[in-house]
Amino acid sequence: MKADVAIVGNGVGGYACAARLAKHGIRPLLIGPGLPVDRPPLTKKALATGVPTLLSDEQRLAERGIEWLDGIVADADLGGGLLTTDVGDVEADTIVLATGLRYPRPPIPGIEAAVVNADPASLGRIATVLARPGRRIALIGAGLIGTESAATLAAAGHEVSVLDVLERPLDRLHDPLPELGAAALAATGARFLGGVEITELATGEDGRVTLWYPGGSLTADLVLAATGGRPRVPPGLDVGAELPLEVDAALRLPGFERVHAVGDLVVVPHARFGSIRFPHWDMAIGTGEHAADAIAGVAGELDRLPYWWTDIGPRTFAEVGWAEAAVEWDDEDGVHVGRDDAGEPVAVLVVDEPRRLREARALLGY
Incomplete structure (x- = not known):
């Protein structure tokens, strides 16, 4: 298969790039398993409903002039413009890397019992447990995703406990956010346990999971791990640089004239704030669109104002x-x-x- 522009990754940044390229009259090829899906990770709405939020479907992709390859990139010759996927090879004049984040579980014995809410497959497992009301949920990690998820589940009537090694929810953010976040979380009825280092998880014969920590334990019907994401590229894509990637003003990867990178994968060269890393869906959209503009030859400096928002209870x-x-x-x-x-x-x-x-x-x- 040949493509003018092949985009590796079908999340927010990849889809934004594809849609913008199509507006420029350039037909992109979007590569990723399944239809483009919102993954920050998977949104509060998806957690509440058990249904992933699609960014587009086959009909709308076709109407917009976006080709879609339901596959996974396993190897690549970036300099030669060749991508090897599990469903065939792709030759591309230009490649855009939009591979986002991976969500590794923390190194805790038994942590495989926890579910990472980051893809539609894990959402199916979560939805099965949450189909019954009043379930006991343990959530590891009280950053933005963890705190949002805990509040959403508590508001849905589940018994939620949030555990974190830090003393406050949102403790890595600036004041007054930790104090405000703690109050918002408490208003939903969720319980927060701070300064807690989990030592082990184990699944009982009834399928419930027990978490142990110094001085106590708790048992839950479902354990969610929300301990943060790390930039990723698929195996075989040797970009020759540390992650996240440093890119130029056109979001090109140094050493590769026809390879761009967007979203959570990059350190953004911002016109006002310099080199920044801003892993949020709005900047994923902004970098995806900026790369498309650069490919179309109409990009200026990236000056999109960093922005994030959240509802917590x-x-x-x-x-x-x-x-x-x-x-x-x-x-x-x-x-x-x-x-x-x-x-x-x-x-x-x-x-x-x-x-x-x-x-x-x-x-x-x-």
């Missing part, structure tokens, strides 16, 4: 800007503003007032 949090550049945070007229060492605003957190995001963007000059 009754609370909504949204942030624009690059929080890692902030050295101090202050409440300014009801929004939390992060300023750099020169006193310039670089990030704004809005709590429960999504309509103020326009004001937040304006404060950052967007």
Whole structure:
């Protein structure tokens, strides 16, 4: 099979790139197992309903001028533009790597009993357990995905416990997010156990899983691991560089004139904030579209304002800007503003007032 542009990965970034290329009149080939699916990972909606959220179906892909190969890339000659998949070879003039994250389980004895909520296959197993109300759920990891998932499941009537080695939910984020996240999680009825290092998991004869930690244990009908993702490329794709990938302003991989990389796989060369890593679906869309524009010859600098949002129980949090550049945070007229060492605003957190995001963007000059 031959393609003008072959995109390896059918998640948010890959699909955004394909859709943008099609708008430019370039027919892309999107490669990935199954139809394009939302994987951040798999969304709160998918967790609540048991049904993955598709980004497109076969009919809409065809209508948009996007070819789709239901396959997995096993090997590649990136310099020669050749991809080897489990359903045949692909020759491409240009290749876009949009392979996203892998979600490894932490190195805990018995951790294979935990399910990683990152793909449609795992969702099927989760949905089977959650079909009955009032199930006991243990969730390992209280970052954004873990805290969101815990609140979603608790709101659905399940008995949820969240465990983390850190003392607070969202503890890796800046203040006041950990305190706000803890309160939001508590409002759903979920229990948080912080400063807990799990030592072992074991599955009983009844199929339930027991987790042990110093000073205690708990037993659950389902254990979810939400301990974070790592950039990945398929086996055989030797990109010759450490992950995440450093790319140029056109998101090209150094040393490969016709290979671009997008989404969670890259350190983004941002026009305002410099080299940043921003693993969120909005930046996956932005980098996917930027790579498509570069391939079409119409790209400028990537200046998309970093943005993320989440619902945790009754609370909504949204942030624009690059929080890692902030050295101090202050409440300014009801929004939390992060300023750099020169006193310039670089990030704004809005709590429960999504309509103020326009004001937040304006404060950052967007």
